Amino acid sequence: MAEDTDFECEGEPVTVVVDEAMAGGRLDATLAQAHDALSRNRIKDLILGGAVCIDGRPAAEPKYRLKAGETITLLAPPPEDPDPEPEDIPLDILYEDEHLIVINKPVGMVVHPAPGSPNGTLVNALIFHCGESLKGIGGVKRPGIVHRLDKDTSGVMVAAKTEQAHRHLSAQFADHGRTGPLHRAYTAFAWGATQSGMGTVDAPLGRDPGNRLKQAVLRHGREAITHYAVERRFGDAGWDITQIRCELETGRTHQIRVHMAHIGHPLVGDALYAPGFATKVRKLPQELAALVSNLERQALHAAELGFEHPAMGEEMFFEADLPDDLADILGALEPYDRSNARSSRDRV
Numbered sequence: 001m002a003e004d005t006d007f008e009c010e011g012e013p014v015t016v017v018v019d020e021a022m023a024g025g026r027l028d029a030t031l032a033q034a035h036d037a038l039s040r041n042r043i044k045d046l047i048l049g050g051a052v053c054i055d056g057r058p059a060a061e062p063k064y065r066l067k068a069g070e071t072i073t074l075l076a077p078p079p080e081d082p083d084p085e086p087e088d089i090p091l092d093i094l095y096e097d098e099h100l101i102v103i104n105k106p107v108g109m110v111v112h113p114a115p116g117s118p119n120g121t122l123v124n125a126l127i128f129h130c131g132e133s134l135k136g137i138g139g140v141k142r143p144g145i146v147h148r149l150d151k152d153t154s155g156v157m158v159a160a161k162t163e164q165a166h167r168h169l170s171a172q173f174a175d176h177g178r179t180g181p182l183h184r185a186y187t188a189f190a191w192g193a194t195q196s197g198m199g200t201v202d203a204p205l206g207r208d209p210g211n212r213l214k215q216a217v218l219r220h221g222r223e224a225i226t227h228y229a230v231e232r233r234f235g236d237a238g239w240d241i242t243q244i245r246c247e248l249e250t251g252r253t254h255q256i257r258v259h260m261a262h263i264g265h266p267l268v269g270d271a272l273y274a275p276g277f278a279t280k281v282r283k284l285p286q287e288l289a290a291l292v293s294n295l296e297r298q299a300l301h302a303a304e305l306g307f308e309h310p311a312m313g314e315e316m317f318f319e320a321d322l323p324d325d326l327a328d329i330l331g332a333l334e335p336y337d338r339s340n341a342r343s344s345r346d347r348v
Contacts (some may be wrong), residue, residue, distance in 0.1 A: 016031070016034055017070075018066045021271065021276070023067060027059055027061070027062055028043050028063070030072075031043045032151070033271045033272045033298070034272050051075040052074050055070055085127070087120065087128050089125035092106070095316070098162070099160070099309070100158055100165050101126070101144075101158070102157070105149055106154060107325065108297075109151065111142075111149065111151075122157070123142060123143060130144070146169040149302055150298075154302065155186070155301045155302025158318075164310060172307050172308060176248065177249070182308075183304065184302065184304065185247050186303060187231070187244075187300075187322065188243070188244050188246055188300045188301070189244075190242050190299075191240070191274065191276075197230045199263075200228075201224075201228070203262055204221030204224055205224040205252045205254075206218040214254075215258045217259075223250055224258075225249035226248060230244055231245050238283040241268060241333060254273070268292055268295070268299040291325075295325055304317070
């Protein structure tokens, strides 16, 4: 951390108190986990530009390792509201026609422009790929977007290319598959061994009153329901990791991450919601510990997406393989497999 200077954190800062879950994590990675609207590179720029303080002192090193009890203060960037511009950003396209496009979103990509992340987003890439006609679909700042994934969650997403498709797909996501064909399934790696092979977490969520960057289970929060099932169990003396499949009945911010932490099985790599993360990593075999330490994002992947085509009416289904970082972790876990793999197509 930098020496005392005359710098003061002015404006309307966002404050995060470092708890045990964040202790030992890097400053830039922790802020990127906590603040979905800002990309990792933007966080680094803000730190190097003196916009981040720790206990009132400017933090000059993005790699700084946090200590429990420290207070991080991030100067909120000024509001930015320009029309998103096209950017030539490669897309992993799983399917495309004149009505919609299905992509495999990479880790680290913000879905739509927001304060602090005005460019480099999926929306910027879609406008370039689909043409200027996409700009008016569903609103100026989020053209074509009908759902989103956290910045550091990878996997399948669909975007609309026409107003009719946008309305139809938005209605399906609003219904959450309760009466229609919408289907979403996620693959996650969680700390510990669940007591049962499957279950449902029905716990309302809202903004954490003690930390505005986190979500929390709240008595009067919004309804949130997650179904989960164990796919594989891994472990050895002193540690357990479970590969789980999650299906959503609602779509709240950080829903899977908060719900799994709520039942005592936070996601591997989740600096925001994983208590005792640093301690658990030290118990892992050397190769696996190195992979988990370098993950610096939650081990969560949107593996499956199904929906009704807005024009043709047929049910469509898409899958995205694990990205390299999670595939490497799965490979390192293989020697410690304590269960038979269940089919990834089995519904919860």
